[in-house]
Amino acid sequence: MTRLAIIDYGSGNVRSVQRALEAAANHHEIRLDIVLTDEPARIRQADRIVLPGVGHFADCAAGLASRPGVTEALTETVFRSKRPFLGICVGMQLMATVGREDVETRGLGWIPGTVERITPTPPLPVPHMGWNVLTDMSDHPCLNGLGPEPHVYFVHSYALKAERRDHVAARCDYGGKFTAAVARDNLFGTQFHPEKSQVAGQTLLANFLRWKP
Numbered sequence: 001m002t003r004l005a006i007i008d009y010g011s012g013n014v015r016s017v018q019r020a021l022e023a024a025a026n027h028h029e030i031r032l033d034i035v036l037t038d039e040p041a042r043i044r045q046a047d048r049i050v051l052p053g054v055g056h057f058a059d060c061a062a063g064l065a066s067r068p069g070v071t072e073a074l075t076e077t078v079f080r081s082k083r084p085f086l087g088i089c090v091g092m093q094l095m096a097t098v099g100r101e102d103v104e105t106r107g108l109g110w111i112p113g114t115v116e117r118i119t120p121t122p123p124l125p126v127p128h129m130g131w132n133v134l135t136d137m138s139d140h141p142c143l144n145g146l147g148p149e150p151h152v153y154f155v156h157s158y159a160l161k162a163e164r165r166d167h168v169a170a171r172c173d174y175g176g177k178f179t180a181a182v183a184r185d186n187l188f189g190t191q192f193h194p195e196k197s198q199v200a201g202q203t204l205l206a207n208f209l210r211w212k213p
Helices: 014-027 040-045 057-065 070-080 198-210
Strands: 002-007 032-037 048-051 085-088 096-101 103-106 111-117 128-135 151-156 158-162 168-173 177-184 187-190
Touching: 002 014, 002 040, 014 032, 014 198, 032 040, 040 070, 048 070, 057 070, 057 096, 057 103, 096 158, 128 168, 128 177, 151 198, 158 177
Parallel strands: 002 032, 002 048, 048 085, 085 187, 096 111
Antiparallel strands: 096 103, 111 158, 128 151, 168 177, 177 187
16 A cells, blocks of 8 residues: 655645546556655655645745744655655745745755746747647656657646756746746656646656656
8 A cells, every 4th residue: 555645734635636546556456555744754654745736835844944844854865764755836936046036035945946927939828728638758667658749738837947858847838938847856746737637647657656756
């Protein structure tokens, strides 16, 4: 049985993420025990961790920091114990060094880089909302079986600019390319929403549940 902790810190569609993970586990016959939590002890006990997030970077960072001991438990469990970690949307952005949405806010610093507003050329509506295609995909295990041009669902105005190209697992084009997924060691993150991305999203979530970094 895989124990999975979804970090519930007041920012993120945690129930949708939970239902999507349960569906992926059932379809692929993966035994899964999910807990929604902001308790450090439960985070440390988890085999895998998911950090969702929607909304404003600074608000999400503040929500995470307001939970006593959660950031420390995440850092210990992810970096010291090397448990597989998935960040979704702002949960992925929080992996960066700093976010620059209205104000400059420190992130977790796990993926060196900054979170900047997207500026499509030619001008396109921002936020970038709806289905788009992943490009420049790496051979990361979490991306296995998605096909050459998988369509996934985005809702965002900001994107992570990674300092290192090898931390970028996939990109997307919306009036210019931006980072759609990041990877480093036991870390993986998506700017898009796997829980809203139908078959591609279910495949990615199942890949994450089986991933052995």
